Amino acid sequence: MVVGCGLYFILTAVIDFNIDEILSNRAETVQSSLHQNKITLPFHSPDQTIDIQPSNGQNVEQQFSDTTIYAASEKSMVPARKLVFPDRVNGRTYKVTLVLSHLEADDFVGVAFWFMLGTFILIILALYFLNRKLSATIWNPFYRTLKELKDFKVDQKAVNRLSSSTIDEFDQMNNVLNQMMRKMTNDYANLKEFSENASHEMQTPLAVVKSKLEVLLIDLNLSEEHRKQVQTAYDAASQLSKLGQTLLLLSKIENNQFFEKQPINLNALVAERLDELDELLAHRNIEVVRDLQQSFVVNMNSMLADLLVNNLLGNAIKHNVNNGFIHVTSQSSRLIF
Known part of the structure; x- marks a missing residue:
């Protein structure tokens, strides 16, 4: 957008420069006609483009400036460039004013501006859709990996390798993730096996302890004091057995092993x-x-x-x-x- 505005101002300056050149050439023609007495002084053209009046002692210097002029075709005032310069004819100084409308030039600048603006918008749209297309192509391996990670379950026996990618960075990421998934699966399997084995191995000696304590509890020769102590030990063994079963159950729940619903x-x-x-x-x-x-x-x-x-x-x-x-x-x- 900044480039477009810059081009607009540059184009406007070039047009002003060209109009000033045309005014300078007209000034030479008018001076030639004045010195050959081809123009009756003072002079004012009907279209207001040439005005020659006595300076009446005013100090007149040559200068270009912007002004407006009435355009019959537009029925309104239109922008124009004006050249004012002094000229001495027959011993008398005159103020010569030349005016040239740059309506057509302004129309051209307007068309050029809208053309550049339209081109800029088209370029932005093209870049936007091209960027989306390239982004979808470039990021497609990433989203594919993300989907495969969402489908990954730590309790599955066979771990599917993540798809390889032609993009080096994504390929390296997939390799690291593959190693992590394998390690997670192995660690989970080891932990599950340990929990199950520990619970099973713990239940066996506890069952033996409880059975021996039950035998003591039914022994008629056991004193009341010893019976209370044995009952306390039996209750503690039963509580420990239940605790092991509860921990094993919680472990299975946390690991989502009860997936059948x-x-x-x-x-x-x-x-x-x-x-x-x-x-x-x-x-x-x-x-x-x-x-x-x-x-x-x-x-x-x-x-x-x-x-x-x-x-x-x-x-x-x-x-x-x-x-x-x-x-x-x-x-x-x-x-x-």
Whole structure:
């Protein structure tokens, strides 16, 4: 845009220079006609382009300037260039004024300006679409890599290599990402194996410890004091066993190993578990108020759904009081205990 404005002003200056040259040539012609007495003085042309009047003692110097002149074709004042210079004829000094309209030149400048502006806009549009096309071509390997990274899962056994690229920088990035993905997959597999093995190996000796403690608890020769100590050890071993199972379960949940999902009707699942707990509820004289008329279906893993309901009912019973009650309500989007 700056270049276009610069060209506009340069073009205007060149046109002014050319008009000044034309005025200078006309001035020589007028002077020649004056000295040959071909012009009756004073003189004023009807089209206002030549005006020769006595200077009346005024100091007249030759100068170019901008002015306006009435154009009959336009029926309005139009811009023009004016040349004023002195000339002495028959011992008398005259002020000669020559005026030349540059309406046509201004029209040309206007056309040139709009042409340059249009060309500039076309160039900008062409550069914009060309840049978008080049950007799409250049960045296509990057977006392809991004899509493959979104589809990557750390628990998948075979890691697909990221596509190679003809662009060195993207190719190097893909190589580094391939190494990182392989390491993440290997680390995850090792951690998963360690967690499963540790849980399994821990459960075996705990089972042995609990079985031995159970034998001691049923020993009639065991004193009451020793029986309490053995019961405490048995409870601690049971708690440790449950802790190991819980940690293993949490590890599987965090690693999204329960990926199989299906629609689960929690109303039916809660009603089924309540029926299984009838004896325990009757033993503690806990009343259950069921309001399970509205179906509540969620899309989740069946094992986790069963674990969720068992934990909720277990806590409701464990933290309740004798002769208490449990109120279960189902809505379209939630289950309230």
